[in-house]
Amino acid sequence: MSxxxxxxxxxxxxxxxxxxxxxxxxxxxxxxxxxxxxxxxLPMVRFAVDPLLVKKGEGTFVKVVEESKITTEPQEFxxxxxxxxxxxxxxxxxxxxxxxxxxxxxxxxxxVCKHLGCTIFWNTKGHNEYxxxxxxxRYTRDGKNITVARLPLDEYDVKVDDGIVYLxxxxxxTRV
Amino acid sequence: xxxxxxxxxxERLDITxxxxxVADHEVPEHVNPAHHFSAFVYCFGGLTxxxxxxxxxxxxxxxxxxxPDIIHAYASVDFLQHQVAFGQIVRGMHxxxxxxxxxxxxxxxxxxxxxxxxxxxREMNWVVGMLIFFIMLGLGFTGYLLPWDNKxxxxxxxxxxxxxxxxxxxxxxxxxxxxxxxxxxxxxxxFFAIHVFFLPGALxxxxxxxxxxxxxxxxxxxx
Amino acid sequence: MxxxxxxxxxxxFVGDSRVKKAGMFQTPPDYTAFPGKSEAFIPNFLLKExxxxxxxxxGFLVWVIAEPAPxxxxxxxxxxxxxxxxxxxxxxxxxxxxxxxVSQDYVLLGTMGIPGIMFGALMLAPFLDTGKERxxxxxxxxxxxMLLTLASCVYLTVVSWDHYQHMLAENNTIxxxxxxxxxxxxxxxxxxxxxxxxKKAAAIIEADDPAMSIAQAQCIGCHAADFSGAVGxxxxxxxxxxxxxxxxxxxxxxxxxxxxPHFNDKLSxxxxxxxxxxxxxxxx
Numbered sequence: 001m002s003x004x005x006x007x008x009x010x011x012x013x014x015x016x017x018x019x020x021x022x023x024x025x026x027x028x029x030x031x032x033x034x035x036x037x038x039x040x041x042l043p044m045v046r047f048a049v050d051p052l053l054v055k056k057g058e059g060t061f062v063k064v065v066e067e068s069k070i071t072t073e074p075q076e077f078x079x080x081x082x083x084x085x086x087x088x089x090x091x092x093x094x095x096x097x098x099x100x101x102x103x104x105x106x107x108x109x110x111x112v113c114k115h116l117g118c119t120i121f122w123n124t125k126g127h128n129e130y131x132x133x134x135x136x137x138r139y140t141r142d143g144k145n146i147t148v149a150r151l152p153l154d155e156y157d158v159k160v161d162d163g164i165v166y167l168x169x170x171x172x173x174t175r176v
Numbered sequence: 177x178x179x180x181x182x183x184x185x186x187e188r189l190d191i192t193x194x195x196x197x198v199a200d201h202e203v204p205e206h207v208n209p210a211h212h213f214s215a216f217v218y219c220f221g222g223l224t225x226x227x228x229x230x231x232x233x234x235x236x237x238x239x240x241x242x243x244p245d246i247i248h249a250y251a252s253v254d255f256l257q258h259q260v261a262f263g264q265i266v267r268g269m270h271x272x273x274x275x276x277x278x279x280x281x282x283x284x285x286x287x288x289x290x291x292x293x294x295x296x297x298r299e300m301n302w303v304v305g306m307l308i309f310f311i312m313l314g315l316g317f318t319g320y321l322l323p324w325d326n327k328x329x330x331x332x333x334x335x336x337x338x339x340x341x342x343x344x345x346x347x348x349x350x351x352x353x354x355x356x357x358x359x360x361x362x363x364x365x366x367f368f369a370i371h372v373f374f375l376p377g378a379l380x381x382x383x384x385x386x387x388x389x390x391x392x393x394x395x396x397x398x399x
Numbered sequence: 400m401x402x403x404x405x406x407x408x409x410x411x412f413v414g415d416s417r418v419k420k421a422g423m424f425q426t427p428p429d430y431t432a433f434p435g436k437s438e439a440f441i442p443n444f445l446l447k448e449x450x451x452x453x454x455x456x457x458g459f460l461v462w463v464i465a466e467p468a469p470x471x472x473x474x475x476x477x478x479x480x481x482x483x484x485x486x487x488x489x490x491x492x493x494x495x496x497x498x499x500x501v502s503q504d505y506v507l508l509g510t511m512g513i514p515g516i517m518f519g520a521l522m523l524a525p526f527l528d529t530g531k532e533r534x535x536x537x538x539x540x541x542x543x544x545m546l547l548t549l550a551s552c553v554y555l556t557v558v559s560w561d562h563y564q565h566m567l568a569e570n571n572t573i574x575x576x577x578x579x580x581x582x583x584x585x586x587x588x589x590x591x592x593x594x595x596x597x598k599k600a601a602a603i604i605e606a607d608d609p610a611m612s613i614a615q616a617q618c619i620g621c622h623a624a625d626f627s628g629a630v631g632x633x634x635x636x637x638x639x640x641x642x643x644x645x646x647x648x649x650x651x652x653x654x655x656x657x658x659x660p661h662f663n664d665k666l667s668x669x670x671x672x673x674x675x676x677x678x679x680x681x682x683x
Contacts, residue, residue, distance in 0.1 A: 205435030292533030299525035329474035330483030
């Protein structure tokens with residue numbers, strides 16, 4: 001259509017660029033379309049992206065083990081957390097590798113390999129390292145990545161209260 | 177930029193006549209409410225389509241949260257309505273939109289009937305329109321089982337019992353709809369499949385046929 | 400573009416039957432067959448159509464925001480007090496099936512026969528009403544049949560709805576989606592979480608505790624035998640709302656607004672302490 005209009009106006013002396021009736025109606029139609037789609041779709045989009053906008057709850061600490069049982073050798077501990085996933089409430093079991101560092105400070109590592117998410121285990125190959133069974137990723141005692149993986153193992157928030165170790169949310173490794 | 181892309185595609189596929197045909201066709205005066213206010217009765221078809229689009233969109237979004245399972249169906253509906261932002265509005269759009277579609281379709285059908293627009297050569301379009309009407313009623317019927325509340329349960333039971341009273345094949349229809357002997361887990365998944373895949377698929381095919389026939393035959397002339 | 404301008408620029412697929420050569424398209428048929436002021440579909444006419452659409456959309460959104468979609472209680476096949484009602488657009492059929500000659504021995508006539516004839520006739524209307532005349536007042540048979548059917552559908556719907564309202568009044572019940580909404584609103588006004596109908600009825604925790612017998616002697620008059628609350632609030636879940644000290648204070652001195660009397664003359668300090676410890680455990 002614009003070809004036609006340009007063609008015709010080329011013969012007339014150029015004055016001002018006025019909007020044609022058709023153009024005006026087209027813009028109005030576009031605006032009305034945008035309004036209708038917006039009115040109908042925006043609530044739905046807000047509905048769909050709600051999980052992105054929900055405030056993350058404060059990590060709650062879960063009782064795991066007595067402080068006295070923790071040694072410098074990493075040990076595997078399982079603990080249950082109460083998880084509310086939308087309409088589904090469950091008590092999944094999580095695993096942490098807990099040990100003391102040289103100063104006696106307790107730290108807990110997540111067993112999820114930072115390479116591709118397999119589950120690591122302590123000292124399966126006898127090097128005093130964490131080994132991943134999938135692609136042979138290896139991590140030091142502190143969770144520092146040695147080969148294959150790009151990042152160190154994640155850490156749990158640790159709280160020691162009255163001789164009991166409590167674990168909280170998972171955070172990036174702070175030790176390496 | 178946009179124009180270059182358009183031209184590139186147009187050179188290869190010649191798409192201009194496709195939309196030109198829709199955009200440029202002339203709409204006669206007797207259906208234009210700007211000329212005769214009484215012509216607003218010709219709007220109901222378009223409004224039915226508009227509400228149908230809202231139904232399809234809101235339905236797509238609702239399935240992001242809904243689970244068709246007797247343990248979790250009710251909990252997921254409760255969750256999406258009360259816990260998710262705008263859940264009440266999106267579910268409301270789908271719930272009340274269903275009624276509004278029926279109203280608009282009803283008015284559209286009456287307009288076509290009382291203006292005699294279904295007469296030759298438009299008989300086929302009337303039959304397709306009636307099929308759309310039945311598909312919409314089917315969508316309404318299969319839809320209210322999905323929240324799995326008491327109304328869902330009993331309304332489905334009554335509806336399937338009606339189907340079961342058909343001679344000879346009735347019990348088979350009932351078994352097919354129940355997916356077993358009772359209204360239960362298998363009924364819910366069946367109704368879900370029918371509600372979100374089979375009937376909408378049929379609906380879209382029928383709507384396409386409906387619109388193609390209107391474009392081919394044009395709108396019926398003034399009385 | 401397709402109107403023959405600069406057709407030398409077009410890619411022409413020689414010998415490829417799938418792509419038509421430019422200029423081969425039929426021009427759209429002439430839609431000015433009807434005399435009068437016709438106008439283009441886009442943008443002129445569609446704009447008018449969508450003005451109406453906007454009004455409908457705004458009205459619809461207001462309705463949807465004002466009125467939450469109903470949701471009853473979870474399906475319970477043993478629930479005999481529930482009065483099932485289909486959506487309004489099925490009510491005419493629902494009511495129709497209650498009448499004699501379409502129920503009992505004739506149920507087939509009601510479920511298949513008459514609706515089959517009616518819907519069949521509606522579907523085949525163009526083949527039954529074959530005259531050339533389109534005005535409804537010149538087609539008395541078709542129009543009057545349609546009006547009669549409409550009137551009976553409206554009548555059946557109204558009768559069915561009236562009967563439902565009557566049943567509700569007679570059984571002194573309110574529809575369960577209203578009941579559910581009311582309970583949720585009351586709970587929220589009291590500052591409690593929205594009740595979840597899927598949670599099993601809460602049970603007393605540690606029902607064999609000796610405090611239970613004290614509670615049964617002193618509290619059930621106001622707080623109900625199952626502690627679900629009557630004159631006084633529910634004691635089940637009281638541990639969510641109050642600490643042991645707060646509970647003990649209320650038992651000792653009565654509630655602040657005086658609705659609950661003090662028990663320091665009826666119970667010893669040890670008994671009150673025992674009761675408060677036990678009640679504080681009543682969490683959900």
